[in-house]
Amino acid sequence: MASYTQGGAWAWHAEDELGVIRVGARADVVVWSSNLYALGADELLGERADLTIVNGAVVHDARREFAEEPPVEAAAAYATKGVPSSAHSTCSH
Known part of the structure; x- marks a missing residue:
């Protein structure tokens, strides 16, 4: 699991804002249908994402299956920003 969270943030040189749940980090969270551990x-x-939050906005909620379309604009806007702002200009790790 660390490879998907902290490891991914480290590879993007964004370990200060991604890959962890803490004050000041980006609010990107996925709640899975089971305990993946x-x-x-x-x-x-075989598992599914029950809830997805991108940059603090809910973009997918399986409990609202028949509700209006989720606000995917928030996820799209976040994804098109490219490399996180804290990315290093040269790789130091």
Whole structure:
């Protein structure tokens, strides 16, 4: 799991704002249908995201299956920003 969170943030040179849940970090969170730590690697593909929050905005909520379309604009705007602002100009790790 660390490879998906802290490891990914480290690879993007954004470990100060991504990959952790703390004050000052970006509010990007996915709530899965099961405890992924309790599953084997062969079971992970069968799970689904029940809730997705990007930059503090809910962009997917499985509980609202028949509600209006989720605000995907928030996710699209975030994704098109490119490399996070804290990215290093040269790789130091």
